[in-house]
Amino acid sequence: MTMKPIALFTLAAMLGGCMAGTSASAERSLPPATERAEAVAQLLAQADAAQGQPKRLGTLIATLDAMGAKPVEGSTDPVAQWRTQAEMPDTPPYRGRVLGPAYKAGKLNPGATVRLPQLFDGGRAARVAVATPDKAPLDFTVLDREAKPVCPPAKARSRECSWTPLFSGRFEIVLSNSSSNAAGYYLVID
Template identity: 45%
Template sequence: MRQTTLAAVLTAMLASLTAGCASPQARGASTVPSAPVTRADMVARLLVAAEQAANGPDPQPRRLAEALAALDRLGARPAPGATDSLTDPLPGWRTSVPDTARPAMRGRLLGPAYRRGLLEPGATTTLAQLFDGGRQARVAIAAASGGPLGIAVLDGTGKPVCPVRQGTGSQCSWVPPFSGRHHIRLSNPGAMRVAYYLVIE
């Protein structure tokens, strides 16, 4: 019951934080039909809302603080290798909101891992990721600027477990039958460089 309540509260907060935040390109872009919001998808969208609150033409410290608090409640953490301000901007955002204290993570399960990235027009990038067999796997992506991105997930044999999806925000959920390496393929079909957040759970 408590988990359901938390999900409802965070979903309402996400709707409030992201209302009117989408870029003009994103507002005009086609999106994937709506699907149930997963924790990974929620983290991806909260990261975009936090970036827009921190770096928009009219910075909004209060909205940034709310987004950071929601990310903490979800247990969001940087992905391995996300060690600088480009791939993990949260430390810098926290310093700009001094009254926002990060809650202690001791005793909590860590949640989805995030990474910020940039993709040039027409470019494709592939990231390798290990997933455990028999456990729900989730991947979500949200564009912080620019147009829509394509995302697909392939198993170790190259078989698609998540067919190509395109939009400013997309997610994929599946249960791998066996533990193994998968490949997350991102593509930018547009004419603009795209900043994005990739979230893996």
Template identity: 35%
Template sequence: MFRLLLPALLFATTPAAFAADMLPADPVLRTLMEGDAALAGGNAAQLMDTAQVLKALGATPAEGQDDLAALWTQEAQTRGVTRSTLAFRGRALGPAYRRGSLVAGGSFTMRQLFLAGQRAQISIAPAGGAGGAGLSIRVQGADGATLCAKAVGGPQADCAWLPVFTERYDIVIENGGSAPAGFYLIVR
């Protein structure tokens, strides 16, 4: 009897384990994707929880972007969820996130100031379940030298370095694919 149940149990847990492996390792990227899934699935309680986690992580929207934690909280409350928000005092400069999309062959460039002697990290993940086919990230210093260039071949791609001088860096996201691609970008 036990021999029959063990393979069935392993088979039943494999899809969930596989789905977890498909999410990015970065907690902010993972939370953004879980929030989108909760919104798309109409799960208001999960949407509220995800909004609270995003706030607790200290992530804020990049300039000109919507505050997803506030939007998700409002949507969850509209759907009847009345839990109070978490009391949390985070870092003054937490990670900033951006959600965007690129047409086939399109590119997006932003300049970001990073401080000398403080670890800089940029993470990107495909959004909307469209996959990252064709997405890539490139970071260039003020002198035009490329510090990092990676394709988004999995659930997430990261570029990290320790700036020697305080200066602005160009972050370039490109879609070399034949279809539009959505993405999440986290800048720390």
């Protein structure tokens, strides 16, 4: 087991156990920006699996709120529906992050591919992560404007891609389902 899954498990355990405390203590328990996209993707997948568990669902949604995660503009937001079923914890609102990760929920049929163009700022760290509720084997890559991968293939297979663009520009996130089953996914862009 590598350190990153241990860190994510620890984060999920801390957040699943309790959400009480001040916003300052909550800020200290959030993952660093370098791990935030992957953490949001995992939280979305966990919230999807927590249907029928209103308290756990509320805790996961509160954590997403604390991280500043918002849906990608023009996409369907599953969190809005989940909120109607969730029992939100009695905690003060979290403040401090102006921009946080954006997320998109989707479903890919067998053999389908989705391509999502995104703009990223030059000189600022960029992160894209994907999680599936049922650990479906989706292929994932990020391409630059010349259609070259920005992360080594091994990195893309880990379902997180981090890089720092030299110049501001358009990149393309590509998700493919080469399996014989439909697969839901949560994509996070930070």
